Amino acid sequence: xxxxxxxxxxxxxxxKFLRSLREKKHRKAAGKxxxxxxxxxxxxxxxxxxxxxxxxATGRERHPLLDALEVEVLAADGNVIECSxxxxxxxxxxxxPQTVAGLFSEFDTSLAAIDRSISKIWLVAQALRDPGxxxxxxxxxxxxxxxGLVLIDDCADPFSVEAVRASMGAVFxxxxxxxxxxxxxxxxxxxxxQLVAASLRDAAxxxxxxxxxxxxxxxxxxxxxxxxxxxxxxxxxxxxxxKGRADSxxxxxxxxxxxxxxxxxxxx
Amino acid sequence: xxxxxxxxxxxxxxxKFLRSLREKKHRKAAGKxxxxxxxxxxxxxxxxxxxxxxxxATGRERHPLLDALEVEVLAADGNVIECSxxxxxxxxxxxxPQTVAGLFSEFDTSLAAIDRSISKIWLVAQALRDPGxxxxxxxxxxxxxxxGLVLIDDCADPFSVEAVRASMGAVFxxxxxxxxxxxxxxxxxxxxxQLVAASLRDAAxxxxxxxxxxxxxxxxxxxxxxxxxxxxxxxxxxxxxxKGRADSxxxxxxxxxxxxxxxxxxxx
Numbered sequence: 185x186x187x188x189x190x191x192x193x194x195x196x197x198x199x200k201f202l203r204s205l206r207e208k209k210h211r212k213a214a215g216k217x218x219x220x221x222x223x224x225x226x227x228x229x230x231x232x233x234x235x236x237x238x239x240x241a242t243g244r245e246r247h248p249l250l251d252a253l254e255v256e257v258l259a260a261d262g263n264v265i266e267c268s269x270x271x272x273x274x275x276x277x278x279x280x281p282q283t284v285a286g287l288f289s290e291f292d293t294s295l296a297a298i299d300r301s302i303s304k305i306w307l308v309a310q311a312l313r314d315p316g317x318x319x320x321x322x323x324x325x326x327x328x329x330x331x332g333l334v335l336i337d338d339c340a341d342p343f344s345v346e347a348v349r350a351s352m353g354a355v356f357x358x359x360x361x362x363x364x365x366x367x368x369x370x371x372x373x374x375x376x377x378q379l380v381a382a383s384l385r386d387a388a389x390x391x392x393x394x395x396x397x398x399x400x401x402x403x404x405x406x407x408x409x410x411x412x413x414x415x416x417x418x419x420x421x422x423x424x425x426x427k428g429r430a431d432s433x434x435x436x437x438x439x440x441x442x443x444x445x446x447x448x449x450x451x452x
Numbered sequence: 453x454x455x456x457x458x459x460x461x462x463x464x465x466x467x468k469f470l471r472s473l474r475e476k477k478h479r480k481a482a483g484k485x486x487x488x489x490x491x492x493x494x495x496x497x498x499x500x501x502x503x504x505x506x507x508x509a510t511g512r513e514r515h516p517l518l519d520a521l522e523v524e525v526l527a528a529d530g531n532v533i534e535c536s537x538x539x540x541x542x543x544x545x546x547x548x549p550q551t552v553a554g555l556f557s558e559f560d561t562s563l564a565a566i567d568r569s570i571s572k573i574w575l576v577a578q579a580l581r582d583p584g585x586x587x588x589x590x591x592x593x594x595x596x597x598x599x600g601l602v603l604i605d606d607c608a609d610p611f612s613v614e615a616v617r618a619s620m621g622a623v624f625x626x627x628x629x630x631x632x633x634x635x636x637x638x639x640x641x642x643x644x645x646q647l648v649a650a651s652l653r654d655a656a657x658x659x660x661x662x663x664x665x666x667x668x669x670x671x672x673x674x675x676x677x678x679x680x681x682x683x684x685x686x687x688x689x690x691x692x693x694x695k696g697r698a699d700s701x702x703x704x705x706x707x708x709x710x711x712x713x714x715x716x717x718x719x720x
Contacts, residue, residue, distance in 0.1 A: 190664075220599075223477070227697075230697075266689045308642070316584060320702045320705060322700065323698060323702055323705075324701060324702070324705055325696075326696030326697060326698050327692070327694050327695065327696055327698055327700075327701050328693070328695055329695025329696055334455075336596060346605030349476070350702070351694075352698060352700075353697075353698070354696070354698065357696060357697055391716060395676075396599070415532045424595070424712060425595075425712075425715060425719075426595050427594075427595065427596055427597025427623055428593075428595055428596075428597055428622070428625060428713070429495075429498075429594060429621075430591060430594050430595055430620060430622065431534070432620075433591065433592060433595050433708070434591055434597075434618070434703060434704070434708075435481070436702070436704075437588060437591075437592055437705060437708040440701070440705040440708060440709055441708055441709055441712045444692060444713075445712075447693060448659060451693075
């Protein structure tokens, strides 16, 4: 039932709960995550995602988008909490917090929830540890019209504040699945889908390789890249020219360069 | 003159000095920056850059690359300092510091030091605020064989620990210049060079646009993009397809997708 409340105490249990969501284990236990800032919350709203609870700083400036958000959250039986900017700073852990944050339930991230027929391009990342890279992959996926992002093995949490922020709202548009490699591979092979590794081993030029939709574009861990046995399971290994002394790109960059090349090929 | 020393006190002036380099103002005042970790220091060494001072934790494990570094630093009249890992942690500000760090002099970053004839591709960033993005641009520049990176207006510091780390050593291979727009434009127009903006305004398809070497590929600030008047000064405005709800890419991603497209065109 919709409710409005004012919180004045730092030790309020709701404050403690919201604050706890900065840690992954508490997000997982509660199945909830926090989204900070009017821009991201407005993006989410435009994509049909309203927070269950909206937390606003009392001293905030009025803004029509914030007013609209508040009205819709209450209309959808959500909660609106007002608190001092100091309490909001405690919740978000930032000295200069946004004036608003929203509480969402985490989505179903099982492979079973993925319908691969909705897009010709899917991004896949293995053991990606940087939440900024993860969010950037989601943002890139949105831009190239990918269906979503499959996270293999131990990746950063897509519901962390950093990943959500770097996704620029794409966490709400891209499907996200999380799986071990041992689950992912049988799932992939049970349907149509070409697994493409960004790789240096025995690799084809990424511009001319024979892509076939739906293409699942796999990048590996930031330091170690992909395990060799994973690459060998791929249908295609492709590489980008490396003109300098380095032999690799940032994982989010490699994924984007590859995804745009594949998009171009599928459009022609 | 080469010297070895052991530092045991947290309040040692050298410790205070090295620690101060975490802040930009102290880096600028001293003209020095710190590079952390054996991997980056080995990259630097392979590119002919030895630290003036090498700081090593006393409890470190032996490593042939570290031994080689130590020998070369001493042979080049540099200093080698040993200290406890706690003191190294104080210097780097990390709980789990690398076991080695090196002190370098900042490079000349004036436009006058740039020889544009050495490469067909140059990256340019305006008001780029994220040091990780900046380092990623350097890394991408190395990969596409760019000459270097020109930083326009108030950008993150290329000599910050975060930028150096994200560059994966490319801070030592790519030329770096820093300039205001008012200096950059006359410099550019005084020689051969096409200024290309990653843009949404009046833009050509990035795959088919008429690039001409040397191409200077310009991306803007992470939130605001490029000022309109800057874009209008460009010789070419290009854009990537945007298939989702977003109308932009991460700045480092946009730059990389564009740079790889230009590289492809120049190679054909």
